[in-house]
Structures are given as structure tokens and as C-alpha cells.
Amino acid sequence: MPDIDLIIHTPARLRIMAALVSLEPRAKLDFRTLGSTLGLTDGNLGAHLLTLEEAGYIKVEKSFVVRKPRTNVSATAKGRARFEEHVAALKEICRV
């Protein structure tokens, strides 16, 4: 039986992972867009992204575009796999 992932199961991180996994595998989402889409403040989003990054579930890339800093976020292969496993675990619970 697949396991519930405690890192992902937190409501904010669940929504962050759901948003990133809904993109194509190589696609990245801009930090601001991710925050505004999910209705999270910069500080709150940054803290959750750090947790997910430390777990290896997401990749955060910082760059400069026309001298302005930009942060792009994407789900890693490991993150996608763990998220799908988490979803499978949730479905399993619903079936019981």
C-alpha cells in the first residue's frame, strides 16, 4: 500500500506540489505567479518551498532577466513520483 507523505500532506505544500505537477515535466513556474495563483504570501511560500527543496521534491532556480531577479520553481522527478504515490495513498484511504 502506498504511503502518505507527511512533507506533502501539509495543506500549503499539497497545493504547491499539485500546481507544479500539473505543469509539463520540464516546465517551470515563476515564484510570483505560483504565490498569486495559490494565494500565498511571499514569506509563507518561500518557507514551504525551502522544505520541499530540502526534501528534493522541487528545484528552485534563481536568475536575472533584464537585470531583474527571477525565481523559477519546478517539480523534480523524485517530487513527481512522491506526489503520485501520495495521491495513490489518499485514493486507497477513500476506497477503504
Added chain:
Amino acid sequence: MNSESNTPVTRQEALSALGEIDRVRNHVRRTLAAGVMSAMLILWGVIWIVGFSAEQFVPHAYRVWLALDAVGITASLFLGVWSRKPTVDGPSSGRIGACWLVLFAYAALWSFLLVPSGALSGPGWADYAHVLEQKMALLWVTVCMFAYVVMGLWLDRVLLWLGILVTVASVAGFFFLQPYFFLWVAITGGGSLVVSGLLIRKTWGANHA
């Protein structure tokens, strides 16, 4: 932090989490599609209204269509480039636009193939040409609405029902409103494109997930 746990999650919590995942995924898809799609739909809706109205009232309306198509294609290319937001980097961006382009290319090919090349003159040609023009209009409307139905299954049920409704209305107009068919298509087809474009602009991407 240990990422795996056997902590019991209730069925209600699991259902709620799954619902939240679906809601976020749907919202992200809509947000990414909203910008360029609404502009394209409004643009082509106006073009359809003008073009099909011209077919109803102006002789040799194909000249109007040529001009409108040139304007539409140029504006679409401009919108496609202009609306490339720096928010998503990767294959997601522009995929919906590419689908529409492919569909239009196929519809153009079918339009070309379906016109009988060996019967462009003769006593019955004028009458047949009028019916053929209506059939071509119906082909483009139904192809476009087919895309609506597919997008509706993927993004929003409103588009699905709109696609079905306009398809049925257009086919019904072809059989029962022959004298006013082009005007009917201008209103139902063009109008639906404009309305759905405005609807997408207003609702998708406006709220948080």
C-alpha cells in the same frame, strides 16, 4: 524530517485533499490558458461576426474574408508573441495555441479538398456554389466548436456546453434557416467566440485556487 508515515488520515481528510488537488490543477491549467486564449477568441469572434455578416449581405464576400483572414492571422501572430508571459518556462506555454493552429490547418486542408475542382462552371453551378459556401461555413464552425468541446472536457464545462450548443444551433440553421444562415452563424458562432473570450478573461486566472 521523515517523509513517510503511517499516521492515520481519515477518509474525510483524504477526500478533502484529493478535492483540493483537483481544484488547484484545474486552476493552474486555466490561469496559464487565460491570457492569450481570451484575446484570440475575442479577435476571431469579431472576425466571424464581420465575415459571416458580409457573406449574408455583400456579393463576392470572399474578398472580405481574404482581408479578414490576413488581419486575423497577423494579429494572432502578434498576440502569440506579445502574450508570452515570463511566468511559465517550458513546453506548457503555447501548447493550446499550437493545438488551435493545427486544427485550423486541417480545416483549411479539408476546405480545399472538399471543393469539387472539376465543376466550377455550368448551369447548376451558381446554386450549388451557394450551398457549398454554406457547407464550408458549417465545416469551420463545427471544427471550431469541436475544439471547444475538447477544451471543455479539459478546462471548463461551460466551454463544453457552449461547443455542443453552437454546433447544434449551426446545423439546425443550415437545415431550417437557409436564407439567413450566414447571419445566424455570425450571431451564434462569432457571438459565442466573443462571449466565451470575455468570460475566460473575467473568470479564469482572476481568483486564487
